[in-house]
Amino acid sequence: MSRPVPADPPRLAPALRAALEAELDDAVALRHALHREPRLSGDEADSRDLVLAALADLGTPELIADTGAMLRLGAPPDPARPAVAVRAELDALPVVERTGLPFSATGDVAHVCGHDVHVAALVAVTRAVARAGPELLTAPLLAVFQPREEKAPSGAADVAGDPRFAAHGAGAMLGVHVQPELPRGTVSVRGGPVNASADEIEIEVHGRGGHGGYPHRTRDPVLALAQIVAGVHHIVSRRVDPMTAGVITLGQLEAGSAPNVVPETATARGTVRALDASRDELLAALREVVESTARAYGCSATLTVVPNEPAVVNDEALARTVARSLGSRRRDDPVDPGNGDAEPAADGLVLDTTFRSCGADDFSHYGEVLPSLMLFVGTAAAGATPGAGPGLHHPEFSPDDAMVGEVARALLAAVTAAGAALVPAEDPLTAAAPHA
Structure with missing residues (x-):
């Protein structure tokens, strides 16, 4: 040293x-x-x-x-x-x-x-x-x-x-x-x-596609993803010590091919950063929110984490x-x-x-x-x-x-x-x- x-x-x-x-x-x-x-x-x-x-x-x-x-x-x-x-x-x-x-x-x-x-x-x-x-x-x-x-x-x-x-x-x-x-x-x-750690993330929500006029026949992954996006942004404010720093940003959303079609999948990509918050705890909370929210809307979801920098x-x-x-x-x-x-x-x-x-x-x-x-x-x-x-x-x-x-x-x-x-x-x- x-x-x-x-x-x-x-x-x-x-x-x-x-x-x-x-x-x-x-x-x-x-x-x-x-x-x-x-x-x-x-x-x-x-x-x-x-x-x-x-x-x-x-x-x-x-x-x-x-x-x-x-x-x-x-x-x-x-x-x-x-x-x-x-x-x-x-x-x-x-x-x-x-x-x-x-x-x-x-x-x-x-x-x-x-x-x-x-x-x-x-x-x-x-x-x-x-x-x-x-x-x-x-x-x-x-x-x-x-x-x-x-x-x-x-x-x-x-x-x-x-x-x-x-x-x-x-x-x-x-x-x-x-x-x-x-x-x-x-x-x-x-x-x-x-400077914070930085990990790239991808959230893919899988539902049941169908006609936009018959939403009850579908399990809408876009709706599920929208709720996931809202929930993810509460992780830092409610799961992280306010005296420490961490941030989750979802900067890219993709779904659908036509305005009247419920798609099969919806995807979000972003980054998770931890300065002195726990990197592992942030990622664990993120996975919990993603998977449980998708289930609540009749969908399933996968979270992929690409480790980047400490x-x-x-x-x-x-x-x-x-x-x-x-x-x-x-x-x-x-x-x-x-x-x-x-x-x-x-x-x-x-x-x-x-x-x-x-x-x-x-x-x-x-x-x-x-x-x-x-x-x-x-x-x-x-x-x-x-x-x-x-x-x-x-x-x-x-x-x-x-x-x-x-x-x-x-x-x-x-x-x-x-x-x-x-x-x-x-x-x-x-x-x-x-x-x-």
């Missing part, structure tokens, strides 16, 4: 900070290239190759998880020197973009989840570390450009279970995600569950370490009337320690094999209500280019802190932060 840092957190080396700023223009250009030509999950080879071209002078990358890659900077693997790994996602979504950006995608695939920003930021961090010198960090850096975050089979699960990844001896895994539910200039770091659970010690390094002021701190807006957190970001959501991310798989930490960087414009504008996966969602720098600064500060936390206690480097 990660070790807590001393009371005074490590300071980011000025040379690293300067090197990062020098890389941002090229990183923004890379973001444009990735955004203009997005690739779906499993088809990221072109995006990966753009990334590798941007890193071509830094060393020999390793291909992983079919269309992913990773690159190590710093000392070779050594059990006494764990590396800090950082994940960025290569894939886009099957969405027609409506941002109007000059570099927008023109087909039916788009980067409307911010992955292009994450990748460009990690490239900037990787190049900055190489430019300034990996020795300025107290742990080697392993940059992981991961495929298939948006669709199973999970790219994170494949990377986390790959012996080539394990051979690098990472002691911590970091990830970052832009977040329109947070104000611009905010970075959120907290321990415990921060919850993202941030390592508590790693979260404390990184939060201590990232911010001098928390988002919920009172403003000092004698200091205007009060002193911002490190690198201009205000620290938040409260945010979490029922979104899901396959980053959770890394937490099953090593201490991991997901950070969230706010994108809501100044003066706007967070979450009121286009959100993640919306056709109009696209953070502005300055977010590449904000995400990269947060990542570099987190890498510095996490690396210092992994230094063995007896190592003399614990006595001095890297070139403060």
Whole structure:
């Protein structure tokens, strides 16, 4: 597990900070290239190759998880020197973009989840570390450009279970995600569950079809499914502790072929998410409601569950370490009337320690094999209500280019802190932060 840092957190080396700023223009250009030509999950080879071209002078990358890659900077693997790994996602979504950006995608695939920003930021961090010198960090850096975050089979699960990844001896895994539910200039770091588990479900109700004018001769699966939909949405409100979070969403309904025909079957598809509610208890309650409601209407029903991602659970010690390094002021701190807006957190970001959501991310798989930490960087414009504008996966969602720098600064500060936390206690480097 990660070790807590001393009371005074490590300071980011000025040379690293300067090197990062020098890389941002090229990183923004890379973001444009990735955004203009997005690739779906499993088809990221072109995006990966753009990334590798941007890193071509830094060393020999390793291909992983079919269309992913990773690159190590710093000392070779050594059990006494764990590396800090950082994940960025290569894939886009099957969405027609409506941002109007000059570099927008023109087909039916788009980067409307911010992955292009994450990748460009990690490239900037990787190049900055190489430019300034990996020795300025107290742990080697392993940059992981991961495929298939948006669709199973999970790219994170494949990377986390790959012996080539394990051979690098990472002691911590970091990830970052832009977040329109947070104000611009905010970075959120907290321990415990921060994203929910996500399982896909399909409910199929079987009845007796027939003529719409003779309903008594049928057993209507549409009516049964309608009651199931209503009942399912009471599970969380009446079967889950209100102090915990879970959600069931049915987003797709299918039934029938004509307006005057009662069909044989009706189908619903959706998702079940559990943040700190019990995943197993939610699914058990769902099955009970589905089957008993169908029976009440003279029908039968089957529930199919396709397990997807476990919850993202941030390592508590790693979260404390990184939060201590990232911010001098928390988002919920009172403003000092004698200091205007009060002193911002490190690198201009205000620290938040409260945010979490029922979104899901396959980053959770890394937490099953090593201490991991997901950070969230706010994108809501100044003066706007967070979450009121286009959100993640919306056709109009696209953070502005300055977010590449904000995400990269947060990542570099987190890498510095996490690396210092992994230094063995007896190592003399614990006595001095890297070139403060």
